[in-house]
Amino acid sequence: MSLTIKDYSVAIGGQAIIKEASLSAEAGEIVAILGPNGAGKSTFVKGLCGLRKARGTANLGGLDLVSASPAERAKKVGYVAQDLAHLDLQMTVFELMVLAQNGGRHSWKAQADSFRRAEELLVRLGLMRFARMEPSRLSGGERQMVGLALALVRKPELLLLDEPTSALDLANQLHMLDVVQTITREEGIVTLAILHDLNLATRYAAKTGILRHGAIMHHGRTEDVITPEVIAEIYGVDCHLVELEDAGFRAIYPLAVRRTHQLPAGTAR
Numbered sequence: 001m002s003l004t005i006k007d008y009s010v011a012i013g014g015q016a017i018i019k020e021a022s023l024s025a026e027a028g029e030i031v032a033i034l035g036p037n038g039a040g041k042s043t044f045v046k047g048l049c050g051l052r053k054a055r056g057t058a059n060l061g062g063l064d065l066v067s068a069s070p071a072e073r074a075k076k077v078g079y080v081a082q083d084l085a086h087l088d089l090q091m092t093v094f095e096l097m098v099l100a101q102n103g104g105r106h107s108w109k110a111q112a113d114s115f116r117r118a119e120e121l122l123v124r125l126g127l128m129r130f131a132r133m134e135p136s137r138l139s140g141g142e143r144q145m146v147g148l149a150l151a152l153v154r155k156p157e158l159l160l161l162d163e164p165t166s167a168l169d170l171a172n173q174l175h176m177l178d179v180v181q182t183i184t185r186e187e188g189i190v191t192l193a194i195l196h197d198l199n200l201a202t203r204y205a206a207k208t209g210i211l212r213h214g215a216i217m218h219h220g221r222t223e224d225v226i227t228p229e230v231i232a233e234i235y236g237v238d239c240h241l242v243e244l245e246d247a248g249f250r251a252i253y254p255l256a257v258r259r260t261h262q263l264p265a266g267t268a269r
């Protein structure tokens with residue numbers, strides 16, 4: 001399953017937020033979507049899952065997500081939003097995991113398969129202890145992990161994650177992204193993950209796209225995109241790049257915001 005996005009634009013209230021963006025990914029790849037606050041990252045993924053009206057093309061293994069029907073899109077795309085308020089239903093995590101798989105299928109066989117898959121995924125993500133609880137009783141990080149489980153349980157071909165680790169502690173950040181990376185590779189799907197942590201991007205993403213003012217400024221292999229020069233250009237921050245040869249990835253250490261960088265109005269240096 002590959003993804004090819006071309007001349008892709010999203011407008012809100014007549015204002016162009018994403019402008020003629022292009023981006024591509026191969027089966028089994030995680031692509032990090034980076035960029036400053038307000039750059040358009042959430043809007044970019046919302047257009048792909050149908051929450052915003054888009055123009056252009058986004059070809060996922062032969063299906064154009066921009067012109068697809070909501071039902072076609074829902075079969076192929078899994079989305080984990082930043083705001084997980086929609087999880088507050090009077091149902092347990094396990095019930096939600098089963099319901100998420102059973103759109104219209106009521107046979108006993110389908111039911112048994114979905115029970116098995118729900119349990120398998122909750123075990124894999126370390127979430128079985130929450131199976132009988134309603135999401136409203138969970139902490140922010142626990143809800144975020146359940147949100148990921150609910151997206152994965154439907155076997156998406158494109159997984160869209162909007163800041164999937166923002167509420168997670170260090171161990172859970174690595175555990176969740178390890179599972180996402182393994183499933184992305186095993187099932188040959190494409191994952192787009194909006195991240196603010198550059199080191200999670202260098203560790204997990206084969207490719208990176210950087211957005212600024214709604215345009216893709218850089219896109220390619222992560223090691224070619226996440227460099228001190230690009231980070232200085234996009235964020236106005238000087239960084240030191242450290243090669244962690246034994247671990248097999250690179251780390252970025254931020255040194256200082258450049259004095260020439262435009263901070264939001266009213267911010268003191």
Ligand SMILES: Nc1ncnc2c1ncn2[C@@H]1O[C@H](COP(=O)(O)OP(=O)(O)OP(=O)(O)O)[C@@H](O)[C@H]1O
Pocket residue numbers: 012013017035036037038039040041042043044
């Ligand atoms: N509902 C809306 N109505 C009007 N403008 C919006 C709306 N949602 C987003 N925008 C605007 O679109 C632009 C991009 O917003 P978006 O949330 O996509 O950015 P982002 O890169 O995800 O930001 P962050 O890193 O802060 O989450 C912003 O300028 C924002 O003000």
